[in-house]
Amino acid sequence: MEVWDDLPGQDKAITALRRAVAEGNPAHAWLFTGPPGSGRSNAARAFAAALQCQLPDPAQRGCGQCKACVTVLAGTHPDVALIATEKVNYQIEDVRELITKAQDRPSTAPWRVIIVEDADRMTERTTNVLLKSIEEPPPHTIWILCAPSPADVLVTIRSRCRSVSLAVPTRQAVAELLVRRDGLTAEQADFAARVSQSHIGIARRLARDEEARRRRDRTVRMPLRIRSVSDAVMAAAELVELSTAEATASSTERAETEAAALRTALGMDADSPIPAQQRSQFKALEENAKRRARRSTHDALDRSLIDLTTFFRDVLLLQLRSGTELVNEYLSDNLHAYANASRPEATVAKIDAIAEARVRIGANVAPLLAIEAMMVTLRPTK
Numbered sequence: 523m524e525v526w527d528d529l530p531g532q533d534k535a536i537t538a539l540r541r542a543v544a545e546g547n548p549a550h551a552w553l554f555t556g557p558p559g560s561g562r563s564n565a566a567r568a569f570a571a572a573l574q575c576q577l578p579d580p581a582q583r584g585c586g587q588c589k590a591c592v593t594v595l596a597g598t599h600p601d602v603a604l605i606a607t608e609k610v611n612y613q614i615e616d617v618r619e620l621i622t623k624a625q626d627r628p629s630t631a632p633w634r635v636i637i638v639e640d641a642d643r644m645t646e647r648t649t650n651v652l653l654k655s656i657e658e659p660p661p662h663t664i665w666i667l668c669a670p671s672p673a674d675v676l677v678t679i680r681s682r683c684r685s686v687s688l689a690v691p692t693r694q695a696v697a698e699l700l701v702r703r704d705g706l707t708a709e710q711a712d713f714a715a716r717v718s719q720s721h722i723g724i725a726r727r728l729a730r731d732e733e734a735r736r737r738r739d740r741t742v743r744m745p746l747r748i749r750s751v752s753d754a755v756m757a758a759a760e761l762v763e764l765s766t767a768e769a770t771a772s773s774t775e776r777a778e779t780e781a782a783a784l785r786t787a788l789g790m791d792a793d794s795p796i797p798a799q800q801r802s803q804f805k806a807l808e809e810n811a812k813r814r815a816r817r818s819t820h821d822a823l824d825r826s827l828i829d830l831t832t833f834f835r836d837v838l839l840l841q842l843r844s845g846t847e848l849v850n851e852y853l854s855d856n857l858h859a860y861a862n863a864s865r866p867e868a869t870v871a872k873i874d875a876i877a878e879a880r881v882r883i884g885a886n887v888a889p890l891l892a893i894e895a896m897m898v899t900l901r902p903t904k
């Protein structure tokens with residue numbers, strides 16, 4: 523298994539990254555762009571692993587088997603840092619700390635690699651601090667910035683980075699990955715790839731976790747239940763509750779997977795005690811998991827709103843008779859009935875209301891308040 527195997531639909535990006543590794547003289551700053559779920563951070567991690575891979579032949583690097591590859595992918599390689607923020611924006615102090623870290627020589631590997639998830643969550647002032655280090659990087663340091671699109675990063679940064687854009691993988695590519703790697707049936711994999719709209723991480727959770735499927739189903743059906751203001755208020759409370767449950771479940775699962783990967787990397791059994799010298803590595807994993815759990819509640823809520831949007835997207839497509847495939851094909855009867863009872867203008871207004879709620883929550887409005895206001899506008903209208 524190579525480090526590139528879990529990046530479905532990204533052949534073009536992989537070719538470019540392989541070449542950069544094989545040539546042995548990679549650019550010092552990279553910008554990985556792609557929509558959420560396209561696998562930006564996975565691609566960044568795979569590239570970091572290939573850069574640090576211990577195989578002597580550069581053209582073969584990214585083997586996925588050596589200690590460097592395994593520990594980079596598990597998130598425990600000492601010279602690869604992955605930085606994310608649980609806040610809306612990175613704090614300037616966090617970035618200063620990163621830059622100090624970038625000055626250090628790598629301890630064992632050829633490079634010090636710093637992956638910045640969500641580089642779009644940086645204010646201009648913070649970006650300028652980072653810019654200096656990217657303009658004149660220490661010879662052994664490689665920055666990998668991730669963002670949804672090049673436009674989300676200041677042009678001063680963008681112009682100094684080598685850019686890699688990730689495509690939204692096709693439904694088939696995601697489904698194939700789920701069958702091959704996660705052992706799902708073709709039918710399960712196809713359903714998950716479809717309703718997640720090719721978001722790999724979400725597709726995998728939905729395919730493997732019946733509770734996650736149930737939560738999504740409750741969310742998508744909400745518009746069918748909302749008739750009155752009090753229905754709307756109840757639906758809002760339920761949506762927040764479902765998202766919190768989803769966030770807790772997904773971060774617990776990820777923490778467990780990472781701890782298991784680290785045990786394997788260190789050659790330990792599932793139940794052998796952690797030796798003293800390795801405790802700090804497990805501790806770091808735990809800290810990471812806690813940080814992510816805080817952020818994932820926000821992300822899960824946002825994801826629920828996207829799920830809710832797919833209902834109205836499907837309704838609108840039916841109303842416009844576009845013939846495009848429905849995301850929620852399994853609710854086809856309900857969607858047809860809903861579409862026939864209202865007009866496209868009303869559907870567009872509802873899609874806008876959800877988009878506005880997402881923006882307000884992103885701007886730190888209390889989630890329940892923003893969602894209640896939104897749910898009230900989701901009552902059926904002609």
Ligand SMILES: [Zn+2]
Pocket residue numbers: 574575576577583584585586587588589590591592
């Ligand atoms: Zn390797």
